[in-house]
Amino acid sequence: MIRKVFISAFISSAAIAALLSMGCSAQPTSAAEPAAPLPVAVRVTAVQSQAIDRFLRVTGSLAADEQAEVAAETGGRVIATPVERGTRVSAGAVLIRVSGEEADASLREADANAAQIEARLGLMPGQPFDPARVPEVLNAKASLDWAEADFNRIKALLDQKVVSQSEFDQKQTQMQAARQQYQTAQNAAQQSYRSLQAARARVDLARKTAADTVVKAPFAGLVAERVVSKGDYVTRGTKVATVVRIDPLRVELTVPEQYVSQVKAGQAVKLTVDAYAGETFAANVRFVSPALKADQRALTVEAIAPNRDGRLKPGLFATAFVQQPAAAPALLVPSSAVETLAGTSRVYVVKGERARRSRRDHVWPRGGGNRRRESAREAGRWHPPSDRKTTERYGIAGKSVWFRVHRWCES
Numbered sequence: 001m002i003r004k005v006f007i008s009a010f011i012s013s014a015a016i017a018a019l020l021s022m023g024c025s026a027q028p029t030s031a032a033e034p035a036a037p038l039p040v041a042v043r044v045t046a047v048q049s050q051a052i053d054r055f056l057r058v059t060g061s062l063a064a065d066e067q068a069e070v071a072a073e074t075g076g077r078v079i080a081t082p083v084e085r086g087t088r089v090s091a092g093a094v095l096i097r098v099s100g101e102e103a104d105a106s107l108r109e110a111d112a113n114a115a116q117i118e119a120r121l122g123l124m125p126g127q128p129f130d131p132a133r134v135p136e137v138l139n140a141k142a143s144l145d146w147a148e149a150d151f152n153r154i155k156a157l158l159d160q161k162v163v164s165q166s167e168f169d170q171k172q173t174q175m176q177a178a179r180q181q182y183q184t185a186q187n188a189a190q191q192s193y194r195s196l197q198a199a200r201a202r203v204d205l206a207r208k209t210a211a212d213t214v215v216k217a218p219f220a221g222l223v224a225e226r227v228v229s230k231g232d233y234v235t236r237g238t239k240v241a242t243v244v245r246i247d248p249l250r251v252e253l254t255v256p257e258q259y260v261s262q263v264k265a266g267q268a269v270k271l272t273v274d275a276y277a278g279e280t281f282a283a284n285v286r287f288v289s290p291a292l293k294a295d296q297r298a299l300t301v302e303a304i305a306p307n308r309d310g311r312l313k314p315g316l317f318a319t320a321f322v323q324q325p326a327a328a329p330a331l332l333v334p335s336s337a338v339e340t341l342a343g344t345s346r347v348y349v350v351k352g353e354r355a356r357r358s359r360r361d362h363v364w365p366r367g368g369g370n371r372r373r374e375s376a377r378e379a380g381r382w383h384p385p386s387d388r389k390t391t392e393r394y395g396i397a398g399k400s401v402w403f404r405v406h407r408w409c410e411s
Helices: 013-020 101-121 135-159 165-211 257-262
Strands: 005-009 042-046 048-052 055-071 076-080 094-098 214-216 221-226 239-256 268-273 281-293 298-305 317-323 328-334 339-341 344-346 348-351 354-365 370-379 392-397 400-405
Touching (some): 094 221, 101 165, 135 165, 239 257, 239 317, 257 298, 268 298
Parallel strands (some): 005 400
Antiparallel strands (some): 005 042, 005 348, 048 328, 076 094, 094 214, 281 298, 328 370, 339 344, 348 354, 392 400
8 A cells, every 4th residue: 555645854955956956857858868866855744534524615695683674653753863873772672752742632532432431331440341230221120120010019909800901001011111121221231331342442542552652672683774863754654763683693595406415404504704804603504495496496594693793794795614414534634735826736745765746636724734635646757857947845834844846747
């Protein structure tokens, strides 16, 4: 098995001078045999294999967790605006006040109408309605009781042949009229109670209208915009302010259809934004759409990112790295041993007695001073420098000095 190692060396000044004085070429410049390459003492280190986390890279944008365009629910003149843009508010905090003189007068009128009906029905505050206790019903009941008693007496006298039939018929008619009046009184009491219910509903509506003269924040957050000032006249439905909650933030991501199976609710996400280069922010997948967007062939995924310090703003473009559930094995090398030219990263390895450059490398940055190298195929041969310029670069990795040659001649 070939042991892959990286070149680390202490190179004498004479060797460096010799390298700088020569270029590189795959063909000799004369018929004479090329000079033997100068020996270079190098120190090598072995590639490390380690399981690392895998991530799916997607993009999206940040959005507020909650955003409300608060509107007035009653008309009137604005008399106070205690908040400004950027003001932090709690749930129920006052945003604006509207003149409440009309609303207060309507409330007093509604209260008076309801109290009038309650008095007619003989109701006390908090007392349940009972038709039998309504004064009109009580009077009708008393009249009915008297008529029935009088009828029973006249009936007994009729049996004794003491009174005439006409007198009996008169008392019977009076009793039936009293019974009808009693029924009418009960119906009137029920109608009055229904009127009382309507009056009480108007009281509640007037009380709400009076309360709506104070426009309040629907939730805790920040005032993003206030669009009215003191003295403005607003009507029902007029927008007065915008309140947003940005802790946490929603991250709306777009996942191509070929990666749909790699995203699930609960996965960890790392975010980067251009506004804070080099920093990452943590998030978690909360929602995965049950269907793809037909026009984009992409899945909408929503993640939640804590934002206690408020640095992240709604509307920022974000790059997200969705962590995959299983780690993958990879080869790790010191970051100083990686050469990046024109966007291509490569490393150099020792195979046998020759230093070789990997033909195709896939190298990604990783913390801790190491870089990940997932696949490598060695190719090319190290030829003695000739007339081409050779460039060297030094880098530090721990306590070792690494020697990296930028250009090799490949066979």
